[in-house]
Amino acid sequence: MSTIGKALSLLDTLSRLDKEVGLTDIARLCSLDKATARRFLVELEKHGFVEQDADSRRYRIGSAPVRLARIREARYPFLRVAVPFIKTLAESSAETVHLSEFSGGRLSTIHVEDPPRAHRIIVDVGSILPFHATASGLAFLAFCPPREIDAALQKPLEKFTDHTVVDPELIRGLLEETAARGFSISHQGLEAGVISAAAPVRAPDGRPVGCVAVAAPLSRTTKTAIHEFGAQAIAAANAISEKYYGSERLTGTSPKTRRRD
């Protein structure tokens, strides 16, 4: 792997910890030599991507990404475009609606709207959504090129609940269903007692960039209701995509869909 890749992986690892860590720890977590980790950290620090606490000497994410994110968001205000649709859906469905974005090989939650009622599903912003065990993950994968599906299913698949599907062939079945009807359903895949439906937000080239998902308590959710949520998620996802990518057509399969292969 390139040096740049390793340094960015270190940054990624650092970002996934919930506390600041010391040099030795971060080196171990990244399987890097201490000296190497240190050089990376120094270099990343020079550019503001990490910060070292002056007292504890531990490292944390720096402020450079904040600046970059502001610029990116100023030009591509994905959240600002998407949030109103998520809000509307949370109101009309009266369930928790969350939006995820694919970044750095993972699908992570970038916004959550809680419905105006007490008994609801809690989803945290920033949480990572496993591809095989969440509605969002399935919805995302189902619209990916086959090669990426294969790659995702070759990795070890964690069994989060008794209901988590971990057999790659069964998952392929779910993905086909999802592709056919346009939305996915996760029946207690990540947490017991929770059912979700999700639809992908797709870029003009057809590639998914994230997902809209409705999560509801299993106890009060009928089969009809979850299908209705799925249909609403598709509508919201398409609306976001259309608004975000402007007048560019969502042309199913455009001549320039793929870059190389």
Added chain:
Amino acid sequence: MSTIGKALSLLDTLSRLDKEVGLTDIARLCSLDKATARRFLVELEKHGFVEQDADSRRYRIGSAPVRLARIREARYPFLRVAVPFIKTLAESSAETVHLSEFSGGRLSTIHVEDPPRAHRIIVDVGSILPFHATASGLAFLAFCPPREIDAALQKPLEKFTDHTVVDPELIRGLLEETAARGFSISHQGLEAGVISAAAPVRAPDGRPVGCVAVAAPLSRTTKTAIHEFGAQAIAAANAISEKYYGSERLTGTSPKTRRRD
């Protein structure tokens, strides 16, 4: 320079352009070979730091920084902490108040509060504040270690208006004044007709991390008023620092102020 540094500089360069650019352009702007620039871009793209438009093949900032920024902000919500103080100051001073943050070697505007009156100074979020020509820049530099002041003053100093001070020795004088009274004044340094006062927000180790600045039309601002703004900026900056860094002491010069030297 290390490979990582070069790649991050490329990212920085890309972030400073107001439009997407092609491979040849970005290579030229970074003084890199085309092949090298391409490898960097591919590597950065793998990790979501840049994106390539599928049609135009041009590159732009990706979504990874957005994710990192969310994490950083979730743990260190600098803006959320600072904004209320900026708002209060904008109301009490009845002038535009802006907050800047040091990142990647530059001071950039991260928040602006407009006062509730028609005739006011406009400052854009995201704008870069030159060290020698703005109140924020001077306030920041004045509390930096001497080595960084030297470094900043060795670079070419652009003359933005007839009043911009570009003589390094005169600037050193301004910095001493600033350090002595705790806030800086910029008299039409960046734009004609504008006077500003700024104070640094400092980390517990004493290093400035950003600045609070009040910007007013020169025409209605007396010497007394600008000094009053300066004093209020100091108060706001210190309040932000105290709230952001928690109970840690702002100990003037702690034993561990510097990392090496």
Added chain:
DNA sequence: AGCTGAGGTTCAAATAATGAACCATAAGCG
């Protein structure tokens, strides 16, 4: 004192980055 584990540094050896030259494609033009 002596031990342990932290952060941080060194320098010969190993490896990855480099860039001139290359190809492919598209647009402009006589």
Added chain:
DNA sequence: CGCTTATGGTTCATTATTTGAACCTCAGCT
């Protein structure tokens, strides 16, 4: 149409950077 000149993208021998075992230093602990 063929030529020119852009663009994005790729190759591979050369070269410079990265690497990591061993090292140092400091703080806390026995």
